[in-house]
Amino acid sequence: MSNDAYDLARWAADGLRRHVSADAFDVALVMGSGWVPAADALGAPAAEVNMTELPGFAPPAVPGHYGRIRLVEIGDKTALVFLGRTHLYEGHGPAAVAHGARTALAAGVKTVVLTNAAGGTRPERQKVGDPVLISDHLNLTGHNPIAGPNFIDLTDAYSPALRTLAKEIDPSLYEGVYAALPGPSYETPAEIRMLRTLGADLVGMSTVPETIAAREGGASVLGISLVTNIAAGLAGKPLDHAEVLAAGRASAARMGELLGKLIRG
């Protein structure tokens, strides 16, 4: 990516510091769909800013549904909690998707926690409402937030140390490989069968560009998916949306506790 993306992140970080009247941050959390209860469980924000007040953030996909960044003190750590993110299917390009992560890194963050809602491809061992630690990813989006000859290593893109810590806090957590697709349509049953063969345990439309940008900037990444539906063709019955929402809500409260313990260290 041209310097624009990195300059834009620095300008956004400067604006963020001014808006939240702080200049040192330990961790960033990007909260995916259904994770707002978990974000609320982290504690009341000391400050909050609309993403649209900062340079480089795309307009909200749904009018009025503005992305916000909260400053939350969690134990002795200062966290930036991003509520809302840009997705590739909104058409603003991979740099726009990674802008939040890049802004957090420009603000000095060294640890990024990326959460999302995802489809589960393993009904034999997953159920709706399960949180799954991301062990690795398949970037099937056809995009990369990095442009130019910057060949970064993505071995251990998802921090083994943070995954171990998460499992020590909640031993019931298990891991899976996250496949990112461009969306916005969900997969066909044939595509889900292909993705299972490729080793994907989770399917989503986010996270991967942010992970790559965070690793490019030297931050440690922890990714957690909330299985919100069983992927296409695998659920023997139509999904009950109320059931999915309830499962998500129940897990999100548990996830709020996990994230809080993770960050307090």
Ligand SMILES: Nc1nc2[nH]c(I)nc2c(=O)[nH]1
């Ligand atoms: N690609 C993809 N993304 C998703 N997000 C959610 I929630 N469920 C899915 C799904 O089944 N497939």
